[in-house]
Amino acid sequence: MPDRPLVRRRTAVLGLAATALVAGCDHGDDIGPSGSGRPSTTSPAVTATSSAPAEQTPDETLVDQVTAELGTALAVAINARKAPQLRTAMAPLVKAHRKQLRVLEGQLPRKSPPRPPPVAAVALRQVRRGEKQLQAALVDAAGRAESGALAKLLASISASVTQFLATLPSDVTP
Amino acid sequence: MTTELDALQTTLAAEHAAVYVLGLIGSRTSESDEAELYVALRAAYEAHRDSRDTLVGEIAALGETPSPAAAAYTAPSGLDTTDGRYQAALALEQACASTYGALVGATSGTRRVEAIGLLNDVAARELSFRGIPEIFPGADEYADR
Numbered sequence: 001m002p003d004r005p006l007v008r009r010r011t012a013v014l015g016l017a018a019t020a021l022v023a024g025c026d027h028g029d030d031i032g033p034s035g036s037g038r039p040s041t042t043s044p045a046v047t048a049t050s051s052a053p054a055e056q057t058p059d060e061t062l063v064d065q066v067t068a069e070l071g072t073a074l075a076v077a078i079n080a081r082k083a084p085q086l087r088t089a090m091a092p093l094v095k096a097h098r099k100q101l102r103v104l105e106g107q108l109p110r111k112s113p114p115r116p117p118p119v120a121a122v123a124l125r126q127v128r129r130g131e132k133q134l135q136a137a138l139v140d141a142a143g144r145a146e147s148g149a150l151a152k153l154l155a156s157i158s159a160s161v162t163q164f165l166a167t168l169p170s171d172v173t174p
Numbered sequence: 175m176t177t178e179l180d181a182l183q184t185t186l187a188a189e190h191a192a193v194y195v196l197g198l199i200g201s202r203t204s205e206s207d208e209a210e211l212y213v214a215l216r217a218a219y220e221a222h223r224d225s226r227d228t229l230v231g232e233i234a235a236l237g238e239t240p241s242p243a244a245a246a247y248t249a250p251s252g253l254d255t256t257d258g259r260y261q262a263a264l265a266l267e268q269a270c271a272s273t274y275g276a277l278v279g280a281t282s283g284t285r286r287v288e289a290i291g292l293l294n295d296v297a298a299r300e301l302s303f304r305g306i307p308e309i310f311p312g313a314d315e316y317a318d319r
């Protein structure tokens with residue numbers, strides 16, 4: 001059913017995200033909200049079941065899996081951004097993943113405790129590996145989504161990751 | 175509701191236009207003085223030509239008549255400069271990305287997998303025309319959310 005709208009994930013998850021996280025997430029720190037997500041695609045019937053979440057649909061499960069992968073990739077990019085040599089290169093990737101997570105109604109990573117900056121070359125390898133893993137997961141999920149709209153969104157994010165992977169620095173100077 | 179066949183025909187129409195316009199841009203590009211652009215244009219042209227031919231076969235296999243190419247297409251503006259040629263090629267690829275995004279949403283199974291591949295390929299090609307990574311290539315409706 002390619003033209004079915006996106007499906008909202010369990011509202012219990014959304015409720016938790018809404019109460020646990022503060023508002024505003026493009027301010028550059030590592031804590032942010034899940035955002036308002038996909039308001040135009042949520043059916044009133046789904047919203048009305050918020051106090052008693054039903055069993056997840058396959059697409060809801062798919063979105064949970066993808067947002068987990070995306071959240072992990074974002075955390076890796078945020079960590080890499082702490083390396084001065086990678087700050088500029090990581091900034092647009094971090095921004096993109098934040099926005100993609102927001103549209104998918106995923107939770108942003110929690111702020112990690114202060115740590116020394118990572119070794120840039122190691123962090124870059126981790127980012128590259130994480131993005132490749134994320135790209136494969138997105139392509140797979142886009143192929144399996146029941147909703148055409150969800151498939152399109154996931155495929156679009158996979159294409160975004162393709163672009164970022166192609167523009168990552170090939171190496172960093174120590 | 176857009177059917178799979180509608181989406182295939184729409185994508186084929188976009189491929190016809192892409193082949194024409196890329197050929198036009200290529201004809202204004204110097205292979206020696208603008209080698210980087212020329213190579214990128216050639217790669218894009220071949221990709222769209224292959225995609226066009228595949229779509230013609232797929233639509234015919236469904237028992238339908240593939241949309242024919244138009245006699246001519248409106249030439250993009252600005253083709254008299256190198257920057258203009260880059261911009262025109264990038265705009266064309268971005269438009270194709272939107273078409274492929276719609277195709278992903280309207281298909282399932284193997285055809286959807288192929289459409290996802292087309293979207294990823296065109297997103298990568300955008301970079302060869304001075305494009306920068308986008309957050310939602312082929313799905314502009316999410317850009318402002």
